[in-house]
Amino acid sequence: MTSIKLRRWQQEIIDEFPSILNLHRRFIVKAPTGAGKTVLASEIIKQFYEGEKVIVLCHRLVLLEQLERALAKEHRVKKLELNHSDPAFANYDVLLSTSTRARDILDEAVEQAKLIIIDEAHRVSPNGTGYKRILECFSEKGRDDAHLLGLTASPERRTADQRDQLSLAFDAIIDGADMDKLFDEGILVRPRYRPHFIHDLELNTIDISSGDFPVAKLAPAIIKSSMISHACSIYLEEREQVKPAPISAWFCPDVTVAETTVEAIEELGISVCLITATTPIKERMQMLSSHAEGKVEAVVSVGVLAEGWDNPHCNIIVHMRPTLSKVLWGQSVGRGLRAAEHKDSCVVIDVSSNWSTFGPVEKLQWSLWSHRGSYLRFKNRFEWIAQQPIDEQTSYYLCDNKLESGLRCSHIYLKDKFSDSGCPVCGSYSAIDIHKEQRMEDSVNDIGLHRLFFERIPAVFDEMNKDIWRTLGRTAWTGAEKDELIFLAFCKAFELVSGQPSSSDSEFWAHTLQGEAAIRHYLVKEKIQIVKSDEFQHAILVDGLMHGRRVRALQSNHGILLCGELFEETSEEELERKYQRALQIVERLTVMGCSAQDNLPYFKAKDVV
Numbered sequence: 001m002t003s004i005k006l007r008r009w010q011q012e013i014i015d016e017f018p019s020i021l022n023l024h025r026r027f028i029v030k031a032p033t034g035a036g037k038t039v040l041a042s043e044i045i046k047q048f049y050e051g052e053k054v055i056v057l058c059h060r061l062v063l064l065e066q067l068e069r070a071l072a073k074e075h076r077v078k079k080l081e082l083n084h085s086d087p088a089f090a091n092y093d094v095l096l097s098t099s100t101r102a103r104d105i106l107d108e109a110v111e112q113a114k115l116i117i118i119d120e121a122h123r124v125s126p127n128g129t130g131y132k133r134i135l136e137c138f139s140e141k142g143r144d145d146a147h148l149l150g151l152t153a154s155p156e157r158r159t160a161d162q163r164d165q166l167s168l169a170f171d172a173i174i175d176g177a178d179m180d181k182l183f184d185e186g187i188l189v190r191p192r193y194r195p196h197f198i199h200d201l202e203l204n205t206i207d208i209s210s211g212d213f214p215v216a217k218l219a220p221a222i223i224k225s226s227m228i229s230h231a232c233s234i235y236l237e238e239r240e241q242v243k244p245a246p247i248s249a250w251f252c253p254d255v256t257v258a259e260t261t262v263e264a265i266e267e268l269g270i271s272v273c274l275i276t277a278t279t280p281i282k283e284r285m286q287m288l289s290s291h292a293e294g295k296v297e298a299v300v301s302v303g304v305l306a307e308g309w310d311n312p313h314c315n316i317i318v319h320m321r322p323t324l325s326k327v328l329w330g331q332s333v334g335r336g337l338r339a340a341e342h343k344d345s346c347v348v349i350d351v352s353s354n355w356s357t358f359g360p361v362e363k364l365q366w367s368l369w370s371h372r373g374s375y376l377r378f379k380n381r382f383e384w385i386a387q388q389p390i391d392e393q394t395s396y397y398l399c400d401n402k403l404e405s406g407l408r409c410s411h412i413y414l415k416d417k418f419s420d421s422g423c424p425v426c427g428s429y430s431a432i433d434i435h436k437e438q439r440m441e442d443s444v445n446d447i448g449l450h451r452l453f454f455e456r457i458p459a460v461f462d463e464m465n466k467d468i469w470r471t472l473g474r475t476a477w478t479g480a481e482k483d484e485l486i487f488l489a490f491c492k493a494f495e496l497v498s499g500q501p502s503s504s505d506s507e508f509w510a511h512t513l514q515g516e517a518a519i520r521h522y523l524v525k526e527k528i529q530i531v532k533s534d535e536f537q538h539a540i541l542v543d544g545l546m547h548g549r550r551v552r553a554l555q556s557n558h559g560i561l562l563c564g565e566l567f568e569e570t571s572e573e574e575l576e577r578k579y580q581r582a583l584q585i586v587e588r589l590t591v592m593g594c595s596a597q598d599n600l601p602y603f604k605a606k607d608v609v
Helices: 008-023 037-048 061-071 103-112 131-141 179-185 215-224 227-238 255-267 281-292 326-334 354-358 434-441 446-463 466-471 473-478 482-496 505-525 538-545 553-567 572-592
Strands: 026-030 054-057 077-079 094-097 115-119 147-152 172-175 190-195 248-251 272-275 298-301 316-319 345-350 394-399 412-416 431-433
Touching: 008 037, 008 172, 008 179, 037 061, 037 115, 037 147, 054 103, 061 077, 061 094, 094 103, 103 131, 115 131, 172 505, 190 354, 215 227, 215 255, 227 255, 227 316, 227 345, 248 255, 255 272, 255 298, 272 281, 281 298, 316 326, 326 354, 345 354, 394 434, 431 434, 446 538, 446 553, 446 572, 466 473, 466 553, 473 482, 473 553, 482 505, 482 538, 482 553, 482 572, 505 572, 538 553, 553 572
Parallel strands: 026 147, 026 172, 054 094, 054 115, 077 094, 115 147, 190 345, 248 298, 248 316, 272 298, 316 345
Antiparallel strands: 394 412, 394 431
16 A cells, blocks of 8 residues: 655644543544545554444535545445445445444444544534434443544534533544644645625624524625625635636525626626535536636535535635634635645635634634523624734724725725724725724623733732621622622632643533533522523623622622632632633523523532432
8 A cells, every 4th residue: 555645743643643542532633624634534544443443424425425535545445325234344444424324234333343433523413313323322332442533623513402512422622733834834825814894784683593694584685785796896806816827616605695696706707607505416526627627717605615625726715604603614714725736825705704703714713512692792793803902003994995886995904003004905094993993882802801800809809808798698699680690600600610721622621511510509509590691791790890880799799709719829820720711601601591400411400409
């Protein structure tokens, strides 16, 4: 067999793999789109599982076919068919399948396999119809020396169901490849963002209780707005700058938006094709082949290219789907970051406000746990900008210049406040300071609250009569109103949660959920109920720290007392870890509530009652 030269990050994982297996039974290797996760999987099988039985799973047929082509070069592979009836691993070592094919044979294979690999592991639903059965079979009947390995660029499932969290399927996340290192090594190209805010796209009135903008409401709003015109206008500018030739992928929310976009692109005289979920596989492959060869410049898609599609020559991504899912944002932009000859970057034209909401894909943060209201903060389409450190020198601006075409420029850019430079796109000086606007609308962001907490707690604690507020603790809880309970819960969580260091996201959440279980135990035991709210507001904690109007003096001082006592005996590093975990806990308590009926994977109220 021909030896493949591994990339540095792949070799590092291979070198560390024995120790990873010793520490974890079920783990995810996180690496960006295009980093080479399939090659890594093949090399792991080759070096550590020669002659052993291995299962490789993914959720889509097109991905299955890609895996089959890649793995068959080095291994004896069999793709499980719908009517497959032969015994598991008959004359082959690596079984490829989706999670729902030939279930009896798949169950039989799980019992024999020493390794199960799941591609696009963020799709794993511990409480769903497909993977749940496989996970249970692995836990109950799998070999004692078997391991479960997930591969994904975005290890997160945002779901309200606490029994459907990714952490229930995997014990740890192994950071495989840092994007900045991959940029420096030339494995990926750096994205160059062109973010624009579409003023006449009305999203505020759309109901997002489902967790995202419903396509049925989103599509008419997009077509009514100037989004498509903006996208085409910006594209005409950028296509002249890319090398060697413009090859683009356009991501749309539904067929009506996609068809309208195709018409607009055709009017520009640019070759274009449309791919949707109903496009026949053979026709789809022909279109993608023409796109890869440069015969078709633009491919417009609806829900089918965000995962499992790769064209290294694609050097422009046009994102036309506003979303509350950073998984969707990260996966789709990642399609354009693969390196190719003469390709030095990828232009990301974002007319959906996803860049200003989530930030650059190379800076996205992922979490193993979420809660039912985790998406609500992304209602603010400038959420990422609002959370950036306040800088006296620079700020993000929104160009307000009206162009000859009748459109506003609406480009978002970072500018030195004291320079005389204008918008880098149109040169106009007419602009809105987004940071300033966000500070006016939002009472405090994460950074402001952090600074206030660490300044205010020791200052007030030093001056208070501690004996008085200590004896009034029970009264503070029983007499507390809704906002006051939230403030007290935050302070109690700060007291109870561990400040021990964590070396991974899974360890962080293990400590956090242990702390959440501890405060839920306290609340249920004391017969204190927290009624769930739609979203958590930092302003409540600010009010409590500042002796404001929403949190009265009794509750404010008792909460500060709980925190302040720890400041005297705890290191700065431990205080910081406790603060970050307590903030996660109080947000979860706010949106999930707490009562004697709690039945969560990590806390059963009936055990306390």
